[in-house]
Amino acid sequence: MNVHALIAIQQQLLPDLLVVMRKRYLILRQVMLSDMIGRRSLATSLEMTERVLRAETDFLKAQELLIIDAAGMRISEAGKRLLEEMEPLYKAMFGLSELEEKIRKYFGLQQVVIVSGDSDESLVTRRELGRAGCAVLAKAMGNSDVVAVTGGSTLAQVANQLSSQTPLKGNLFVPARGGLGESLDYQANTIASTMAKRTGAQYRMLHVPDHLGEEAYTSLMQEPNVREIVEVIRSARIVIHGIGDAMVMARRRRVDDTVVEAMKAEGALAESFGYYFDRNGAVVHKMLTAGLRLEDIMDTEVVIAIAGGRSKGEAIAAVMRFGHDDVLVTDESAALEIAAIIDKELSNV
Amino acid sequence: MNVHALIAIQQQLLPDLLVVMRKRYLILRQVMLSDMIGRRSLATSLEMTERVLRAETDFLKAQELLIIDAAGMRISEAGKRLLEEMEPLYKAMFGLSELEEKIRKYFGLQQVVIVSGDSDESLVTRRELGRAGCAVLAKAMGNSDVVAVTGGSTLAQVANQLSSQTPLKGNLFVPARGGLGESLDYQANTIASTMAKRTGAQYRMLHVPDHLGEEAYTSLMQEPNVREIVEVIRSARIVIHGIGDAMVMARRRRVDDTVVEAMKAEGALAESFGYYFDRNGAVVHKMLTAGLRLEDIMDTEVVIAIAGGRSKGEAIAAVMRFGHDDVLVTDESAALEIAAIIDKELSNV
């Protein structure tokens, strides 16, 4: 049995095991690196409140890993030994948390969740990604929320993993956008309905093509029943969306070749909830939609992005730069790509 | 890096979490063994209150390790898998807690603390034993308590590990008994004074030989200053004492050969705070003392025994049977000996 397996087992019984372990490890390490340090400065350098830190240092003192006296705190021999023994473990154990934190901070997100593996390569990772997405979504959902979901294989995966542990009757799932030229399973409509069925929630459909000319848009919006559901969609409190490669998505949606070329020229890289972004997160291509618009996203309380696979790293980074997401759920490979982009950015500046 | 190293680290860094982990593990195991069981009967069989158990089962249900429905609880597939995977690790993770609990229950103690190793073999273990003793003592001490301490090398170890982290000015350390024929370092007087100095507390000496004839006793007790300190000693709220082998101690104290023979004939096995016990915890040899008497012990609020080493296992068990201790601090080897004695006892009955 190896270390990872043990941790995985322990985490089932104690989900925040790693969180606590990491917290205490970082305190210990910071104290060691500082030789001698006071509580207040330690608290700020670890970004903890003073009182919480104090509870931990009191604990570490009781364990005799820290020595605390009137002059401040320093690490004990036992503490030093513990740190040395933990060092090789640290990376293995917390590599992902470290990554999460880095990405979270850089893009100013509320939360980043990374599952290990590469969705491009492994079915297991895709499933894990789905599960992680479910967990995030479940946590975000209240008692009577409107949740807008986009299409795509990743979102379909989320839908399939969702379980009805706590029946969320009052919630309403809606598609974020209209119908696309994709396969039925990956349609936003399909996914919204699956999610609703699996959680015992309600759902509404939007039976309108996503891509509309101005005339068609205007006339459709005259229809009371279309108009009503569109308004519900636009008032969603939660949005969960995938992220795709711009060119792949454009073709899948049968966008005009000339438009595709124009977007390409403008540096379109990523696609999400129907919009196309360049590497800086700027919107490259706008179009009329009966679904969720950019301005709606900005008002949405919780925007969850979910996408994985090394090939999507760049696209994810682009959408994150757009800056209106709150939570990102991704996998290790994509996260590493994103981290590389961040590093490059930071060294250029 | 192997699993055992990780466990060792966790035991230092998160002992509190491991306690929780063990609790959940035991619940899961009990449910598995019971096939299907209700909350109330589970609570009694685990000796937990219903509400506490409920909090845990709710958690385990959320983790999908337990299936709960109107008919009762049963273990899920994932739960079963978890138990199987954890089984080989259980001993490494919780072996000592298990031992502690077993000994605690058998002798009806309040708390048992076991440090790993064998004090007979290892200096490190002796030191650990001292540290653990300190921790227990520190927890027991209030703001103005009288603490009676006996002599012996183990208690000397405790004294040397005690630290003045929380200055306990109002407390008073006194020797439990008078002077013995031992070396100065192991005298109760010496230890009491060391402890007091190291914690910033007060101390009083008892300059009287422990072993007294009736005449000498009577006349000494006429002395007001002797009488006064003796009364303080006998009113101690806390007693911390070592445990020794009867014969070894008798010789060290230069007890008359004829008396030694008599004690031997009566099955004297263990010695503690000046009294000799046989294997059943019965007092074999009583003598007049200016220090703490048996009847004082019975009134003492907190009686802490501390002793380790495989060779002392039997003696410790004997004194525990005497039944007036509240806390036992020992080491792994002694604890294993004690457990063996318990098992033999239980199978005989």
Next chain:
DNA sequence: ATTATGATGGACATAAAATGTCCCGCATGA
């Protein structure tokens, strides 16, 4: 020598979580 700084630890109000208790409706099996 003295003053200023920054340290810990105590104290305490308040927020949050854990716990004890009681009771309800429901399935199951006698």
Next chain:
DNA sequence: TCATGCGGGACATTTTATGTCCATCATAAT
């Protein structure tokens, strides 16, 4: 059909965690 034992809801109460402020002490610079 009824009684038993089940889970789970509700709520008062206790315990614990947290934020905040301050007293006191050690240290270093003046």
